[in-house]
Amino acid sequence: MSVDQQHALLTAARRLAGEFTGTFGTETIERFLHTSYDQFAAHSTIPNYLPLLAERFARQRLHALARLEGHRDGRPIVLFMCVHNAGRSQMAMGFFRHLAGDRARAWSGGSEFATEINPAAVASMAERGIDISKEFPKPWTEEIVRAADVVVTMGCGDACPVYPGKRYLDWELDDPAGRSLEDVRPIRDEIERRVRDLLDELEVPAT
Template sequence: MPDPRPSVLFVCVHNAGRSQMAAGWLRHLSGGAVEVRSAGSMPADQLNPVAVQAMLEVGIDIRAERPQVLTADAVQVSDVVVTMGCGDACPIFPGTRYEDWALDDPAGQGIEAVRPIRDEIRARVASLLSELDVPAEA
């Protein structure tokens, strides 16, 4: 039986910062009511440690996550595909909703620069949950 939850895929090139923070927020704010994926066209070896630190500051631990390679299958099984302003070439499938969130890249940035990116992602994830009719948890 297919998963009845809406599914969201976050995509950016390295799958090490923005897309991982967005996935962390969505898991946290949806309380498991949304199936969450993230991937990148050229995944990094590891997550951006400053992105991990920024998320830990708000009580969300993404340390166990690993950058994943973007596949057509991941796109095809997702209801919403969110690219992170990095011009990723995403396969297009009918019936899938696509959004592009223009966000600064946290790569190479210090924590002071990454916090506003983290907070902007939280606001966008909360808005997405509202559009999906999924109540956001505190």
């Protein structure tokens, strides 16, 4: 880890400490931040972005842990999971956030997360006015899965975690990896249909 990266992580830790004041102490925040950094360091080909990715993922993990410890706001959380977190789950999360607004929350993760999002997935979503270009593939962690109300799996099979008592949905969808934009469009449209149905089930109005 370079000196610049160390400085960036210290800055990130201070930001997270300010956001989670009264909820988590410095030790917990730094532990989540550094373990998140280590997970991305093993995969990333762009070291300069590692502190930013680590901070964003640590923030999500801390929100999940806070929810498990009773800090709930009443909004349902859906976790979308596939193998690489580069196509299907990212498109599903994009649609969910776009349609649900702040009335529900969506996360995503992969069992073997990739280094970047599928460009065809990004382009197909842009055609619908949804920008997922700033998202990034990420793993799942125990607290994230446990904090979700619904876990939607897409092709990760036995690699997806299963916790007793949690609601699971398995969506059989073609993998957009290696496909052209034209071939990804039908997958995108089917994902939108299923996300809209899920929002109806959760009684979350879609915009």
